Amino acid sequence: MPTGPLYPLTPHPLEIRVLTKRFGTPNSASIDTYLADGGYQTFLKARQMTPEAIIDELKTSSLRGRGGAGFPTGLKWSFVPRTSPKPKYIVVNADESEPGTCKDRLLMEYDPHQLIEGMMIAAHTMGSHKGYIYIRGEYRYLVESMNVAIEEAYAKGWLGKDIQGTGFDFDCYTHSGAGAYECGEETALLDSLEGKRGIPRMKPPFPAVAGAWASPTLLNNVETFSAVVPIIRDGGAKFASYGTPKNGGTRLLCVSGHINKPGVYEVPLGLNMMKFINEVAGGVWKGRKLKAVVPGGSSCPILRADECDVAMDYDSIAKIGSMMGSGGMVVLDETTDMVQFALRIMKFYQHESCGWCIPCREGTTWLKKMLQRYHDGMGQESDINLINELATNMLGRTFCALGDAAAMPTISIVTKFRDEFVDYLSKPSMRELVGIH
Amino acid sequence: MTFSPALEQRFAKMLAGYPEGRTRSAVVPMLIYAQDEVGSITEELIQEVAKRCGVERLKVDEVVGYYSMLHRKPMGKYHVQVCTNISCLLVGGLELYEHCSKTLGLGHKQVSPDGVFSLEEVECMGACSWAPAVQINYDFHHNVTPEQLDGLLDGIRKATKS
Numbered sequence: 218m219p220t221g222p223l224y225p226l227t228p229h230p231l232e233i234r235v236l237t238k239r240f241g242t243p244n245s246a247s248i249d250t251y252l253a254d255g256g257y258q259t260f261l262k263a264r265q266m267t268p269e270a271i272i273d274e275l276k277t278s279s280l281r282g283r284g285g286a287g288f289p290t291g292l293k294w295s296f297v298p299r300t301s302p303k304p305k306y307i308v309v310n311a312d313e314s315e316p317g318t319c320k321d322r323l324l325m326e327y328d329p330h331q332l333i334e335g336m337m338i339a340a341h342t343m344g345s346h347k348g349y350i351y352i353r354g355e356y357r358y359l360v361e362s363m364n365v366a367i368e369e370a371y372a373k374g375w376l377g378k379d380i381q382g383t384g385f386d387f388d389c390y391t392h393s394g395a396g397a398y399e400c401g402e403e404t405a406l407l408d409s410l411e412g413k414r415g416i417p418r419m420k421p422p423f424p425a426v427a428g429a430w431a432s433p434t435l436l437n438n439v440e441t442f443s444a445v446v447p448i449i450r451d452g453g454a455k456f457a458s459y460g461t462p463k464n465g466g467t468r469l470l471c472v473s474g475h476i477n478k479p480g481v482y483e484v485p486l487g488l489n490m491m492k493f494i495n496e497v498a499g500g501v502w503k504g505r506k507l508k509a510v511v512p513g514g515s516s517c518p519i520l521r522a523d524e525c526d527v528a529m530d531y532d533s534i535a536k537i538g539s540m541m542g543s544g545g546m547v548v549l550d551e552t553t554d555m556v557q558f559a560l561r562i563m564k565f566y567q568h569e570s571c572g573w574c575i576p577c578r579e580g581t582t583w584l585k586k587m588l589q590r591y592h593d594g595m596g597q598e599s600d601i602n603l604i605n606e607l608a609t610n611m612l613g614r615t616f617c618a619l620g621d622a623a624a625m626p627t628i629s630i631v632t633k634f635r636d637e638f639v640d641y642l643s644k645p646s647m648r649e650l651v652g653i654h
Numbered sequence: 655m656t657f658s659p660a661l662e663q664r665f666a667k668m669l670a671g672y673p674e675g676r677t678r679s680a681v682v683p684m685l686i687y688a689q690d691e692v693g694s695i696t697e698e699l700i701q702e703v704a705k706r707c708g709v710e711r712l713k714v715d716e717v718v719g720y721y722s723m724l725h726r727k728p729m730g731k732y733h734v735q736v737c738t739n740i741s742c743l744l745v746g747g748l749e750l751y752e753h754c755s756k757t758l759g760l761g762h763k764q765v766s767p768d769g770v771f772s773l774e775e776v777e778c779m780g781a782c783s784w785a786p787a788v789q790i791n792y793d794f795h796h797n798v799t800p801e802q803l804d805g806l807l808d809g810i811r812k813a814t815k816s
Contacts, residue, residue: 316778396723412681473741473782
């Protein structure tokens, strides 16, 4: 089991702890701690609000999905047909598996009731009475601790029938995955929730209309649901004010790699990336120079050091051709072998491709083989263009975003670090006879 | 096929939690929870899960082939999973995996002859800020050095011998 808290006990001055405000409190996961801090009162407040008013607050907050795609949450909530006669479901994506990302883990470990309350507010908004938390199989300890939190909430009358005399019923369950990155894709997650292989569905219809068991489903990331509570509690305008226009609030950044203080930090959107790296995360380790940054999980196009003087919000990072993604920031120092790095990324996507559509299944396989051959010293200069071309041909031609997720970092690495690929050709020690298997 | 009372209770609760007529939904969690008790996904277990969830045997079998944590053959009593994905790779995850492989004398997904250990090079397990990371069964170990891993493995060896 993890020992000791997984977050810095003293917040850095540049941090604003909104979602993580209870992290330092003893027994922060217990319902008593939560209730003592005004927990579940926001649900009661939401009960007095109309669904339209709640969605308006979310729109005002300019909260955007914290899972990776960054879709405006208020808009997503407005897509669910609330008056549909079908049952509606709330589903939490806790299948955190984007390489570099380890934040939802902390939100569930240290503040599970905030997540449950976020689900309850969503349920009230949609007229839903059942919610499922889909947790990746590797996070078994969180399945168990979320179950404890759910039990506590039932015992104290915050889940179940006629919650606190409001006349509202809501049941909440955990659901374990069993090891599949693809199940983080929302329609694959729904298939997995239905007991099938996690394969993406054709869209439309979108999950909002036909999601779990062909019913309207609201599906958001753990951090997104958790953020709903402070937004409804303090108002959307307050949350928006932490960030920049259209990029409201704070978000949890998980920084890893060649960095002095790896960790999970809650920072306002719009904070300068270099300021974050140098001040909050303590700078590049061993006094070395920065080579590159993966801004938000391995699927994001990589940024060269000279591109990193940028505001960290969805729009600013999109403007320089990458993504804020899942908040998983990986820092690479000047010694990083970019060929090995590109290969490792592709090995991952090849392993995790569900095999449903050909451009992804074959594309990731061939890219892995070519990068492996290149890495093993059997490459040719023409391979660099071939890798780039193959990856480019995958873009936008796959069922779900996994194909793009594999192609984007690859294209950016071979383009931005082409010199290193060329230098690799003259590495004699790497030359061994390796065929393509 | 029956399971421990605790697991039976868990299954009963789980099946009641899905909407009416949607018991197929329990397939994936039921398989992984049962695997922990049975040791692997056996043919008998596939049939049992199919029966309990009310689906054809094949619909369970095809799920087993998809999820990387489901194993048709037993892994070791202590399944050592070393992450070598990017965050771990940058801070010695690959060296840690190679060290572990040498120490245990096992390759990827191999099981020791006495059944105590198995090794797997795994994908990102969500411990990126505390890399390199290792999971032994479901327990996370963070910022692991080769020496610390040796210590962990020695501890297990001693505990299983006594």
